[in-house]
Amino acid sequence: MTMTPLAWIVVMSFAGGLLSVAVASVLAFTARPTWVPVLISYAIGALLGAAFLEVLPHAIEAAESPEKAAMNVLAGIMLFFVLEKLVLWRHCHDEGCQGHEPHDHHGHGGHEHDHGRSGLLILIGDTFHNFVDGVLIAAAFVESTPLGIVTALAIIAHEIPQEVGDFVILLHSGYSKTRALVFNLLSSLATLVGGILAYVALSHMQSLVPVFLALAAASMIYVAVADLIPGLHKRTELRATAQQVLLIAAGIASIVLAHPLAESALG
Template sequence: MSSLSYIILASLAGGVLSLLVAAMVAFSASAALVPVLVSYAIGALLGAAFLEILPHALKEGASVSIVSATLLAGILLFFLLEKLVLWRHCHTTACEAHAPQQPGHDHGRSGLMITIGDTFHNFVDGVIIAAAFLTSVPLGMITALAIIAHEIPQEVGDFLILLHSGYSKAQAFALNLLSSLATLVGGVLAWYALEAVHGWVPFALALAASSMIYVAVADLIPGLHRRAELGATLQQVLLIALGVASIVATEHLVGHLA
């Protein structure tokens, strides 16, 4: 097979296989457990942003100041995007989007934010897969396996956030499927113009990290404070730690695969 054929197959596998595994895990949870498991999603998002995505952006050769500035700009961008979502729903403070939120529903805002950020991340995964296959086929296969491994816990978190945000299971799957196709787009574009696309990788990674940090801190963590009792707090802390640990574990697996 040609290198482009390998890139297309690996990009589809990297996006779709991790999506299917994550969907099985997330959808097996009962509806009552979804708000509880949001704590796990917070840990997975923050772990992926700080322990996997941002370090990778710095390894791509960008300076700390450029990555930090892009991260800050991304957080402000997602703040404005969330405002636009609110304004789209209504133009007065009497609108339901301004009313106190019901537990487990935020009118789709955090789900939309995380989908946008995950699309950036998936696009970068495609660029990485293409670069690996253009080096050698074995390296490309190892890279694709590593991407599937590190995507699964993050995709589980994304599904939980979409369900928590008010999307149905079918809608959550469709949004994640569309987002995963960005891996294929990134892989094909990188095959045609790797040098030009590769220069944008640190910026795309920093934007992906900013969406995860923003959703976790601005949209999800405030909801945890509605349950202030000691038992609930301990449960939340443990699940957040589990989310972070799942990212650390998959990074350790990726290191062995490499």
């Protein structure tokens, strides 16, 4: 039985959200803190591999011209920069940030001082982020099923280390482990909502598909380069650098292998 694009969107959005939260909760509760940088390095490779080897080529192919696709990617990177600035500004406005150490949503900043407000902020931000992920997954599946699968896998890969950071923030904000798990699961449902709404919209406006594919590539590049890679620079020793390079390469390799596997699985 062949699944429709909508069925794929629902399955990958729902299962992906549950999987990333489940794995993140296990890691946050039981794993060593040193495991998180390993996950982040792998996620960087998965995001960059999916962006440059899968999503971006499709965005260029579907666009009116390569220049138009490139402009959409640049606009997307600027958009995500502004959105992140607004989130950081809102946090600093509420928390009274001092110096240059605003909270980062991957669990590297200090957040022991708050009284639940960082937890609320991260839930709001994560819900919006998950909604956008759903939109990007839908755009990829509308273009082609293999591209949708690869895009969803790359998004899941970067969601796991992010969710680990979110759990840590929620626990430091005074949430119990059960409440942190429940709120993260509810937040993950925004991916499903975003996917379904985007599918309905894109089904009636095919001309928007290249734009959303470019935004998907921009999102992956921005998250990898602006949010994740700077954290790796905190460890400059040769052994750590070699490990990071190998894990990033492993992330890229998994994307290279995922596309033919997805195509063969689909027959």
